Amino acid sequence: xxxxxxxxxxxxxxxxxxxxxxxxxxxxxxxxxxxxxxxxxxxxxxxxxxxxxxxxxxxxxxxxxxxxxxxxxxxxxxxxxxxxxxxxxxxxxxxxxxxxxxxxxxxxxx
Amino acid sequence: xxxxxxxxxxxxxxxxxxxxxxxxxxxxxxxxxxxxxxxxxxxxxxxxxxxxxxxxxxxxxxxxxxxxxxxxxxxxxxxxxxxxxxxxxxxxxxxxxxxxxxxxxxxxxxxxxx
Numbered sequence: 034x035x036x037x038x039x040x041x042x043x044x045x046x047x048x049x050x051x052x053x054x055x056x057x058x059x060x061x062x063x064x065x066x067x068x069x070x071x072x073x074x075x076x077x078x079x080x081x082x083x084x085x086x087x088x089x090x091x092x093x094x095x096x097x098x099x100x101x102x103x104x105x106x107x108x109x110x111x112x113x114x115x116x117x118x119x120x121x122x123x124x125x126x127x128x129x130x131x132x133x134x135x136x137x138x139x140x141x142x143x
Numbered sequence: 144x145x146x147x148x149x150x151x152x153x154x155x156x157x158x159x160x161x162x163x164x165x166x167x168x169x170x171x172x173x174x175x176x177x178x179x180x181x182x183x184x185x186x187x188x189x190x191x192x193x194x195x196x197x198x199x200x201x202x203x204x205x206x207x208x209x210x211x212x213x214x215x216x217x218x219x220x221x222x223x224x225x226x227x228x229x230x231x232x233x234x235x236x237x238x239x240x241x242x243x244x245x246x247x248x249x250x251x252x253x254x255x256x257x
Contacts, residue, residue: 077248
C-alpha cells in the first residue's frame with residue numbers, strides 16, 4: 034500500500050525566512066509525485082508534478098525536488114500570501130488514484 | 144471556463160438522514176473521485192469511477208454510495224449507516240491524457256451532523 038508522510042505538520046515563518054517541507058513516500062513504482070496548495074475551506078490547487086529522481090520544478094518562490102524516497106518543497110523568501118496547507122500525493126503504477134499525506138500548514142507572518 | 148462544481152458548499156444532516164452531495168464537471172474527464180478530508184489526516188478515498196456506469200470502492204466506502212449515470216456527474220450519498228459523517232468532502236477528476244496535471248478538484252462541501 035502506498036504511504037505518504039509529510040513533515041513538519043505546521044511551520045511558522047517570518048516573511049523572508051526560507052524553509053523546506055518534506056514528503057517521504059513509499060510506493061511500488063512511482064508514476065508521479067504531486068504537490069498541491071490548499072487554502073482554508075477550498076479545494077486543493079495543483080502546483081507541480083515530479084516523475085523521476087533528480088527532477089526539479091519551480092514556480093515563483095516555490096521549488097520542488099525529488100529523490101527516490103522523498104520530495105522537498107522549498108519556499109524561498111516567503112510572503113504572507115504563501116500561507117496555506119501544502120499537500121503531497123503519489124501515484125502508483127495502477128490506474129489514477131492518488132495517495133495523500135496529511136499536509137504541512139505554513140503560516141508566514143509579516 | 145472548465146471546472147468542477149460541488150454543491151452545496153455547506154450541508155447539515157440530522158441523525159438518521161441520508162444526504163446527497165453533488166459533483167459536476169465540464170472538463171470531459173473520464174475518471175472522477177470522492178475524497179474525505181478530516182483535520183490532521185490526509186485525504187481518504189471514498190469511491191471512484193473511471194467510466195460511466197462503473198465505480199469502485201475506495202479505502203473508506205462504508206456508509207457511502209455513488210452513481211455514475213453521466214460522464215459529467217458523480218453524486219455522493221452519505222447514508223445513515225455512516226456513523227461519523229462530519230467532514231470536508233472533495234470531488235476530483237482526471238483525464239488520462241492530461242494525467243501529468245494530477246487531479247482537478249472542486250471547491251468542496253462541508254458536511255456537519257446536527
